[in-house]
Amino acid sequence: MSETGILGSLVAIFAAIGKPVVGGFASVGRVTLFALQTIQRALTPPWYPLRLLEQLFQIGWNSLPVVALTAVFTGAALAQQIYTGGSRFNAQSTVPAIVVIAMVRELGPVLVGLMVAGRVSSAMAAEIGTMRVTEQIDAMVTLRTDPYRYLIAPRLFASVIALPILVCIANVIGIFGGYLLSIHKLGFNPSSYLEMTNSILEGDDIMMSLVKAAVFGFFIALSGCYAGLQTKGGAAGVGRATTNAVVGAFVLILLSNLVITLTAFG
Amino acid sequence: MSDHPKIELQGVSKSFGSNHVLRDVSFSVEPGESMTIIGGSGCGKSVMLKCILGLMDVDAGKIFVDGEEITGMKAADHDRVRAKFGMLFQGGALFDSLPIWRNITFALTQGRHKRSSDMRATALENLERVGLGKEVLDLRPSELSGGMQKRVALARAIAPRPEIIFFDEPTTGLDPIRTDVINKLIVELVKDLGITALTITHDMGSVEKISDRVAMLFEGRIIWSGPVSELRHSGDVHVDQFVQGRAEGPIS
């Protein structure tokens, strides 16, 4: 009797774990399918260059202030932390080297990815979600314009193009933030700091930064557009879609960041 | 002239979970005919239109357009068939990011920005048909009243001169005079341009003005259909109750 009780609770535990896992796999499958479908359609005409420019402006240009702020503050804080940590074993001089490596390989892409995801995935989900619940997407289909090509593809391409550019800018600003703090507060010599920064940076670092940026850009738009298209049920549904888009983009960015980092050093 | 009906539904069913909206809908619309569907709120009229347009997949049954089966059709073919349709959505469904004139000409430009002056002229011509003027051309949908939005949506549906137009409650929310303008427009489109019209409306006045035939949808089936002249003596208690607008009767 107690055995069936134990068995029963075991089954219940497995069910409790299994359900979200299976659900998770199912949604990974659906998102992958969505991504493939979008890419396939995006590669065949009609194309909408004006929509692409519009999105580049939205995603790229309008994200500049928040990206610049994040980068400069993080770069400065980073320099201070490395200095304090490094001084415990007389390694204060590594500040420029570690700032540049950390910024370019990790913090630049990840911070920009997360900031832009917060701004852009949510906006995409809200806009497309509203269009879904007000039947604008249905109307578009009956007017024989493919929403995948008209709405989704420009967002996806714009995001993949804009992110590497934003990350480059963030890297430069972040390194500059570290430089400013190091010069003015930590007493580094400006020219030797810059020389050190220059000599340590390699093409591989920049490559990794750009690859990460492009991948994050893809996930930001993918998450936003997917959540938007899946929206059901009025204003509350749009709210849920927005949340899902941002959470989804964050998870995808952090996960793929680890995968890329491990692959590069694996 | 082909001998096929313009639109034909055979045993179409559609459910959302346990909500069986359409159970076994069969009817057809002949070329150049104006057919009106009546039925209680939430009985599945809008869903039926969306099934015909391929915006929703049916669970069972077949739908034919010009004798061609569209259920289970490939996306590319479906797009070709959709060129025959215009649709006025119940909620308007105007693109709120685009000005009115781009909304109206969307089907013609397929969302691309070309031939601006021609397109504005086309937009204006269609706006005038629904009783609006050039002052709204450059406004956004959110700057219009509900009734004006409805009429812009109507202008957008008729702009590409489709062969078949679906009107989902074209006169709801309009004043009596505008209602008459829209009723006349529908009649004109059918009589003069030979368009096939499928209209959903709750307004019995409109039904009698615009329809050749009427069908009533109830509990997921077409329970009655016939010429509009027989609507008032259909001999069906459900239709009688609906047409006379009584709260008491078999429909609760």
Ligand SMILES: Nc1ncnc2c1ncn2[C@@H]1O[C@H](COP(=O)(O)OP(=O)(O)OP(=O)(O)O)[C@@H](O)[C@H]1O
């Ligand atoms: N996308 C959807 N998902 C789930 N249920 C839906 C969906 N669309 C419609 N329904 C359900 O289908 C039923 C019929 O809806 P429909 O919009 O066709 O009604 P209607 O006959 O057009 O009513 P009204 O005259 O009020 O416009 C309703 O019960 C509605 O809840």
Ligand SMILES: [Mg+2]
């Ligand atoms: Mg309806």
